[in-house]
Amino acid sequence: MSKFVRVAQTSQSLSLAAMEEASRLGLRTADIEHLFLALVINDQAAGRALRDIGIDLDAARRAVEEQHAAQLASLGIEASFPEAGRIVFHETDGYEWSKRASDLIARSADKDKAGDAAAVLRELVAEPSGMIADILERLGTTPAALLAQLDAPDSSTPATTPAAAAMRGRISGSTETFVPAPIERVWDYLAEPTNIPDWEMSVGSIENARQDAAVGGVWTGFARERRPDGKPVKVKPRFLRRRIELVAAHGPERIAWSFAYPDAPRSNAALYEFSLAHTSGGTQVSITTSWSRRTGWRRVAGLPLRPIQKFIVWITLFQTGGAISRAFR
The missing domain is CATH 3.30.530.20 (START domain)
Structure with a gap:
């Protein structure tokens, strides 16, 4: 697979999942926390690394909600968030990436980077706001531990899901x-x-x-x-x-x-x-x-x-x- 195709497919899959997650909250702009949630359910090595370290979608969603509440509390703001609903992205329109999320995805495809989900994850944990590092801490891990898991042999890759063999004609x-x-x-x-x-x-x-x-x-x-x-x-x-x-x-x-x-x-x-x-x-x-x-x-x-x-x-x-x-x- 060429880098161009890999980058395009990765961007498309992460965009869909992230914007679906944003739509659960009635949002039209997907930010880095939604990108993180998209990576948790990604089928590439980045998603497997997150899940192998013990992070599933429900836990990740809770950690994101807790992080948002903590950020508001640090500013002296008491507010309750609307309860998340079902995914409505496919029934609505007008979605876009935040600038920092789109810039991050673009950096993952720089000339010396692979542009796959692993490259996006590496950029995400190094994101300067520290939000993702704080979310990982709430999930009982650290950026360093996650990157070590990402660099480890990919032992969780399924061995029994080959695509159906091509048939003549x-x-x-x-x-x-x-x-x-x-x-x-x-x-x-x-x-x-x-x-x-x-x-x-x-x-x-x-x-x-x-x-x-x-x-x-x-x-x-x-x-x-x-x-x-x-x-x-x-x-x-x-x-x-x-x-x-x-x-x-x-x-x-x-x-x-x-x-x-x-x-x-x-x-x-x-x-x-x-x-x-x-x-x-x-x-x-x-x-x-x-x-x-x-x-x-x-x-x-x-x-x-x-x-x-x-x-x-x-x-x-x-x-x-x-x-x-x-x-x-």
């Missing part, structure tokens, strides 16, 4: 995401048909969703009429219905769903495969999507669009992984 893409929940809960969530509209953006509702989920079972999905932010969605008639089939279920390690358009017979069915593995503080989920490659002149005609296609696949997988993680936060 199929186009595929894959990504990984960390979910802050036990593997059994994540498996139950992915195996439940009623949850599909939560992580598959093209599906708004499912007919007979309560029927038992068994391999070979088929459901009918319907395109969503509105986006999560309330904006209407225009869908061509032939793409209104989805045929959804459970094609594999080996709990709690693997599950696969197939999505096809029964009213568009020339379209290719998409296969979503999820591989789950225990990891420190939760579950590592590998997500792979694939579909049949076009043949003949259609394949040749589509070659110039391949880079755009890869980007769309990555965005789709990124949204799917984010939605699954969000369900447990």
Whole structure:
């Protein structure tokens, strides 16, 4: 992976998680404490180092709240903070980074730095305000101990979440995401048909969703009429219905769903495969999507669009992984 791609993907994933955390408090600006929370649930080595040292999302959220209260108390201000609600980032807009957070992320990608989540974490613990150091102290550790953990061999990397093997004649893409929940809960969530509209953006509702989920079972999905932010969605008639089939279920390690358009017979069915593995503080989920490659002149005609296609696949997988993680936060 090139540095440019690594920096872009790291920035995108941290931005999503941080702004989701800010949205729980009704904020539109994500600051360094929200970046810290995003790193706690990051799937790269930085997130594993934080979780291996004993920091989970709930504890980190409490430490951030306590730090904010202590800062106000030091100024002689007595105030109660509104209780955090659910994540509403995907239903709203107008979010941005604070200047110090955006500058910090930019420094992590300087020419002599990797630009990955570990580089962001190193910049964060050295941030001159001392806020993150104080938060770490509330969590029973120090910047030095955290950096030592980050530099230690990455023993918590899951060994059983390989992306599905590429199949001849199929186009595929894959990504990984960390979910802050036990593997059994994540498996139950992915195996439940009623949850599909939560992580598959093209599906708004499912007919007979309560029927038992068994391999070979088929459901009918319907395109969503509105986006999560309330904006209407225009869908061509032939793409209104989805045929959804459970094609594999080996709990709690693997599950696969197939999505096809029964009213568009020339379209290719998409296969979503999820591989789950225990990891420190939760579950590592590998997500792979694939579909049949076009043949003949259609394949040749589509070659110039391949880079755009890869980007769309990555965005789709990124949204799917984010939605699954969000369900447990």
